[in-house]
Amino acid sequence: VNAEVLAVGTELLLGQTVDTNSAWLGERLALAGIDCHLQVKVGDNHDRIVAALRAALRRADAVIVCGGLGPTHDDITREAIAEVMGAPLVPDPAVLGRIREMFAERGRTMSANNARQALVPVGARAIPQVIGTAPGLICPVGDKVIYALPGPPHEMREMASREVLPDLVARAGPASVIVSRVLRIWGLAESRVAELLNPRIEALQGAAGGVTIALLASSTEGIRVRLSLRAHSPSAAGEVLDGEEAAVRALLGESVFGVDDQTMEGAVGAALAAVGLTLGLAESVTGGMVASRLVSVPGASAWLAGSVVAYSAEAKRSVLGVPDGPVVSPSAAMAMARGAREVLGADIGVGVTGVAGPASDEGVPVGTVFCGLVTPEGAAPSVRLSLQGDRDQIRQAATMSVLDLLRLRLMHPPEGP
Amino acid sequence: VNAEVLAVGTELLLGQTVDTNSAWLGERLALAGIDCHLQVKVGDNHDRIVAALRAALRRADAVIVCGGLGPTHDDITREAIAEVMGAPLVPDPAVLGRIREMFAERGRTMSANNARQALVPVGARAIPQVIGTAPGLICPVGDKVIYALPGPPHEMREMASREVLPDLVARAGPASVIVSRVLRIWGLAESRVAELLNPRIEALQGAAGGVTIALLASSTEGIRVRLSLRAHSPSAAGEVLDGEEAAVRALLGESVFGVDDQTMEGAVGAALAAVGLTLGLAESVTGGMVASRLVSVPGASAWLAGSVVAYSAEAKRSVLGVPDGPVVSPSAAMAMARGAREVLGADIGVGVTGVAGPASDEGVPVGTVFCGLVTPEGAAPSVRLSLQGDRDQIRQAATMSVLDLLRLRLMHPPEGP
Secondary structure: EEEEEEEEHHHHHHOOOOHHHHHHHHHHHHHOEEOOOEEEEEEEHHHHHHHHHHHHHHOOOEEEOOOOOOOOOOOOHHHHHHHHOOOOEEOOOOHHHHHHHHHHHHHOOOOOOHHHHHHOOOOOEEEEOOOOOOOOEEEOOOEHHHHEEEHHHHHHHHHHHHHHHHHHHHHHHOOOOOEEEEEEEEOOHHHHHHHHHHHHHHHHOOOOOOOOEEEEEEEEOOOEEEEEHHHHHHHHHHHHHHHHHHHHHHHHHHHEEEOOOHHHHHHHOOOHHHOOOOEEEEHHHHHHHHHHHEEEEEEEEHHHHEEEEEHHHHHHHHOOOOOOOOOOHHHHHHHHHHHHHOOOOOEEEEEEEEEOOOOOOOOOOEEEEEEEEEEEEEEEEEEEEEEOHHHHHHHHHHHHHHHHHHHHHHHHOOOOO | EEEEEEEEEEHHHOOOOOHHHHHHHHHHHOOOOOOOEEEEEEEEOOHHHHHHHHHHHHOEEEEEEEEEOOOOOOOOHHHHHHHHHHHOOEEOOOHHHHHHHHHHHHHOOOOOOHHHEEEEEHHHHHEOOOOOOOOOEEEEEOOEEEEEEEHHHHHHHHHHHHHHHHHHHOOOOOHHHEEEEEEEEEEHHHHHHHHHHHHHHHHHHHHOOEEEEEEEEEEOOOOEEEEEEEEEEHHHHHHHHHHHHHHHHHHHHHHHEEEEEOHHHHHHHHHHHOOOOOOOOOOOOOHHHHHHHHOOOOOOOHOOOEEEEEEOOHHHHHOOOOOOOOOOHHHHHHHOOOOOOOOOOOOEEEEEEOOOOOEEEEEEEEEEEEEEEEOOOOOEEEEEOOOOHHHHHHHHHHHHHHHHHHHHHHOOOOOOO
């Protein structure tokens, strides 16, 4: 069985809303072993939705449509599906009753527009709504099927998990699943990762029914190594992937900072929580970006004291006690780390200073960043980074590098004095 | 002229990467007055990319393909386009030379895979690469055209802005120049902006060959009001748009914070530079996000002293001198503003504290944010905000709100004491 995803909404084409529904469905379809070769976005236009549905049904066994089931005059997915089915729309009394109940529970009056949401093409079945007012639809078209789901992501996900994915899996019969795992890497160039993994990739190409390895690079979030595998069940795949993950980790070592959705800031937060130490930052070139990423981790208050964003040279001297002299230097980074630790009353201090451009500063070239780190055991030598890109990319890469430095230090605390 | 977008990459279909390129291009196409009716995602599969390109060329005048131009064996967009053009791929010496230079500059050796990136279908033209190693392509197919752009968003955006969008606009012909201007709004709900603009929108519908007004809303970047006009020349359009901008500003007042690519942080920076005052921040809930946005403005060191990200209650008390008592309160926000001003030696102090969730804090509901502001003339009353959304959305909206508050205060300095 293969399925396509059709996201409906002019706001998606205009870029006012980024379509995350298709990505989520794509992942779930892969996990369920259902191929998805094409995903399409179309606006709120009857003829174009009808054309997109017909084209998708020519190529695929199933189409999952997201969006356009709401109560406004822009919401026309229901009518488009009815036209493709060649079936009239009739009110479904059970669905209508549920919408009425929902309005009564909220103490509001149901409008005629909301009654439209109870229309179901003859031959189709409504998927009862649990969260919003819009029901979904399962619409047979010959031996193929159109599923319609509401656009709001939490409604869509709930309904897809409850009815659509199980229905698709049942149609596919006993089959295999595709399971992926992503290892996230920082500190190695893409070409170096490829070189290190090459023997493993070549060995796998010889093996039957094995794991495939793919590399995805991003300048600001590092490299992702995707392991994927077709298997009879997720648990069977999980065991094979455990073994493969171990093999890849043996080649890449500690440059692997996370798995799947784990972030660098999450890894640092977990490491700090594990050792029970608090962190104080002094940021110049990153301007609060390191702190902001750490604050995005729920529960950060347990291990993050704060950050002094000392952007001016005066603030570096008066707040952090950085001595006179160049403020983009290894010794300034170290003084910032010491100052942050003291001012914020933290166990660990980290200082980062550098030049993000557009122009060089104090004779230091654009992309140069110094990072200082002080732990209860003492200071580590300052680290010098040479980063590529524009102002924003340099700041983002500096942020990732600083967090990674801290992560590695927390994995290998130095001997005490 | 109408254009479709084709995003290439198996990682997009599997949901490992959310396709934000299509959304960005959709927005820019709309701003350029070019229709975009369909956006498609396809995996790294030669036959399916070829089929998707052919289908798009049947429907549209132009296709913008993103992704699949990299150096690895998965990157096959170039070959698929050559097949659709019916043209062989030949190396472009200028492109090859540039790739070689880039590797030499970085002190690295160019691999044979990177040489593949210099292949160009006969009849196509390479778009020189500025950021990454992948050049883009402009590929005529009969009287239609395929544009190929690299997948990494910053490379894609730079190349699209520099070559693809101007080329598309030129194809639309001199008689059909569409010029747009976007006014950026913060502090008003979308429905309120619609209400205020309605008389003007209705008046324009009566007028011939006039300006059209459209609203685009984003939860974290405010509302954009797009004025667009078909005219004989950009300069003629500019005059009309000047008049229309004035009319819209008269209706929306000071909630207009910028035009086109002007950002809120840019507006604040310009206002600070104009009055010659420096700013010190104290951030809790935003965790450095306000500072980070201000640092992204080149030349920020002239007016930004820094920020104390006091995430823990202790840091608020010890570094900023916030008195005992609740730290998510109007008085704490004010104390933070005073503390930041003093500690950082700045003219203006701003403090922001609040609850981003997931759980409420000190009995204060999620989304509550307090903002304090102290200028040389004295303190303004603290402002309370009630923001919607998840943790990240609340932090981003808080950041915009704080910057906007400062912008408005700088426009209307209070009388001195």
